[in-house]
Amino acid sequence: MDLAIANGRFTAVRPDIAVDATRVIEAGGRAALGGFLEPHIHLDKALLEQRMPNRSGTLSEAIRITGTLKARQQREDVLDRSRQVLDMAIRNGVVALRAQPDVDPIQGLIGVETALVLADEYRNALDLQIVAFPQEGILKAPGTLAMMERALAMGAHVVGGCPYNERTWEDTQSHVDECFRLAQRYDRPIDLHADFADDTSDRRFAAAAYIAQKTIDTGYQGRVTLGHMTSLGALPPDQAGPVIDLLRRAEVNIVTIPATDTYLGGRKDPSSPRRGLTPVAALRNAGVNVTYASNNIRNAFTPFGKVDPLQIGNLLAHVAQLGSPDDQAYVLRMATVNAARAMGIADRYGLEAGKQADLVILDTDRVANALLDLPPRLWVVKRGKVVFEAKYEAKIYK
Structure with missing residues (x-):
């Protein structure tokens, strides 16, 4: 699935979204949850x-x-x-x-x-x-x-x-x-x-x-x-x-x-x-x-x-x-x-169009493995803005 975000909210959640974006996070098929x-x-x-x-x-x-x-x-x-x-x-x-x-x-x-x-x-x-x-x-x-x-x-x-x-x-x-x-x-x-x-x-x-x-x-x-x-x-x-x-x-x-x-x-x-x-x-x-x-x-x-x-x-x-x-x-x-x-x-919570764009992307390819792997959190997004990313900078943005 792709997740499209604008103005702090999800605008679309479906496969193969084709839109212009100021930033694209290529998560490589990893598991995403609503934060x-x-x-x-x-x-x-x-x-x-x-x-x-x-x-x-x-x-x-x-x-x-x-x-x-x-x-x-x-x-x-x-x-x-x-x-x-x-x-x-x-x-x-x-x-x-x-x-x-x-x-x-x-x-x-x-x-x-x-x-x-x-x-x-x-x-x-x-x-x-x-x-x-x-x-x-x-x-x-x-x-x-x-x-x-x-x-x-x-x-x-x-x-x-x-x-x-x-x-x-x-x-x-x-x-x-x-x-x-x-x-x-x-x-x-x-x-x-x-x-x-x-x-x-x-x-x-x-x-x-x-x-x-x-x-x-x-x-x-x-x-x-x-x-x-x-x-x-x-x-x-x-x-x-x-x-x-x-x-x-x-x-x-x-x-x-x-x-x-x-x-x-x-x-x-x-x-x-x-x-x-x-x-x-x-x-x-x-x-x-x-x-x-x-x-x-x-x-x-x-x-x-x-x-x-x-x-x-x-x-x-x-x-x-x-x-x-x-x-x-x-x-x-x-x-x-x-x-x-x-x-x-x-x-306002959840990975659905119209909901607040809060989510966490886990370093595992299956949601079902989250409790098994206890995977690192690679990206954390709050109201459409990345507030933490481990993959590149391991930095918190307030």
């Missing part, structure tokens, strides 16, 4: 692992360490680390990210302020959505709700939430309710860190059904995304089934975080440790939109990572046992079309 997407990433907390390692590898220590480091955040340091992460993303074929900067009394709004700077600075190379994310809770951290409102007024695109980080189940419900009220007031989508545990013994870590019902009751179908969703994987099928069906009816998007969740999960299991993973296959079979993301890059929550959706997809395919050709194709869809739906950009 990878990262629907859940924390720029402000990236690349901090070596400063204060999480030696126990537990979620509780990760939260404690991050709280300590957040109190020391400096604007230029946040910008520098974030730029390193965004440059990694571009080199790996990512054309859009949804960033989750913390908004709380510890860090203030430095994460949102720096993300807004970066969204403008990188506007020609990638799209950056910004979530007002209350990592420390809302009720537990007085003043956070007002800061979230300020973040939205400043330009944050999404209302975030962390309902498990409250003191009681009642406060978790109130946290969810506040997020919905704020989203409705500002007409913004919602993206919550939810159900992040090995089991469901503590209801704060198993709020999916409550959130899904709230989504239906408020008419917010299709505009709510839940990240992690590991507690759901601990339920037996007869208990998980009704929750999954409710998520489907609510059109809730799910973002599984395989690197973080399998690394942190099962730490207290003395034998046969759990994977601590979203039940991807069950959600997929039920018709729930599922995508995946890198989440954290080299910090207390995840000491690894380089913002490479193919690397994370390969990991997910292993731990979720998604190895058949059909499964591998599904994993690629998770990082592309499924992620576009979760990020609310499905109307």
